[in-house]
Amino acid sequence: MTPANCESLAAKPSKLLMLSLSAVAIIAMSGCNNSEAPSDSAAPKTKQESTQTPSQEPTQDSATQDTQATKGNEIRIAAAANLSDVLPKIIDSYKADNQIPNQNIDVTFASSGKLVAQIEAGAPYDIFLSADQDFPAKLAGGMLKDKSQPFTYTQGQLTLYSTKHALTDFTPESLKNLVTEDSSNKFTIANPELAPYGASAKMYLTDQQAYDNLIAKKQLIQAENIGQAFQYAHTGSVDYGFVALSQVKAVDAPTDKYYVLDQSAYPAILQDGIVVKNSKVATDFTNYLLSKKGQDHFAQSGYLPLK
């Protein structure tokens, strides 16, 4: 700002007043919008206190609502990115089955490693649904020692996906040839250190002695999480992507665009969850996930049933 601008502002106090009033108005409006949650849930989120009827607060915590920053029975779930399509459906049917359409369940999707780091740093999540077993075990051995135990809620399937090349009649042999042959094909996996599907994909590639080769030839793109890996594959930015079957099913991809890897080709992707902050709703929801209804949703979305 040049001195001329400053002087013109000072010389017109009404102009300065208008500017500050509009700045305050903008800040106030953005403050109101902050209560919006980053979830895909179809249920309305920003409910005012006056519209909630007593029958929609089933928890006994209603007396101690002031001890939490948000309303007493709202829960937040930290979920692995591969659940981005199945979890909102489960939440909707949970609310429908228990007739609690105003129950706030907010979900944040990210790579499991990032979520663990955030939870350890005190992020206010109630339930953590990981894509592997190591990250919840880490919490159970650390900050949640003696407070909470991990539970396995589903098993994922690693899938090869391509919108640029047909994958008809693919066999384990053709997959092995694909990753080891000398070509200019670009592959993407999720970051193996943070995303369990990426770790499984890396282990598969290492077993075929293809990992170091692809890295050296700069043909392996490391996506931030499985969601970004899927986006790269789906938009054709890479030739092939190692993604979760649930993501492929969510976009109704035709069968010649994906190939589900043999379960023996990679370490089983058992997905564990853990309750971080106990509450009636958190326990209820966790039980629903493991119930037949919840498991049906998982089965429909491309996950394997729990043994």
Next chain:
Amino acid sequence: MMIGQFIAAEMLAPIWMSIKLAAITTICLLIFATPLAYWLAKPSSTMIVKRIKVLLMGVIAMPLVLPPTVIGFYLLLLFSPNYGIGNWLDSHHLSALIFTFEGLVIGSIVYSLPFYIQPVYAQCARLPKSMLEAAHLLEPSRWRCFWQVILPQVKIGIVLGSLISFAHTIGEFGVVLMIGGSIPHETKVVSIAIYEQVEALNYDAAHTMSLVLIIMGMALVALIASVGKKGVR
């Protein structure tokens, strides 16, 4: 010490990638954006040209207000093989721009363009009109006029713009996250490397790389301040 050496080698590569990216971006801006800034600052005769210049200044200044993820997102779409430039490149069997160093350079040029143009534009705008007219009268060749009369006078602006756009490109994150793909020795710049180390809870590596950046940043800021002082008469 072995582990220390290994970690140092792992961290040197992203730091070098960032410096390389920033240097090449700054050189491209020097070559292409300097004449543009001069043209924008030159007083023009017709109203249409004046309006075009104002519009162009607005468009160039967009990366100042847009979040870098927006720039990265649209570059991602532009480079993707399904539409835009990516489509054209793909059909001519040229290598794609996405996930390559060249793609990052283009993204950085878009991202740092306003940071280079604004100081140079400001310096060019300070040139007295009488001097410009005298120069055009005495030197018929427009190129020699630009090279030997205008450029030495806007030297300070150019140096300032280069330093600022260099520093800004070192700090680039959102755009690289979208179109980079984190390929070691190709697109894994230090901002991405630090982010990944923090996510993986390797705080030692994150601390070290951040320290290098902080020292580099302080040196650049000190340089910018001292050059800026010289520019003020």
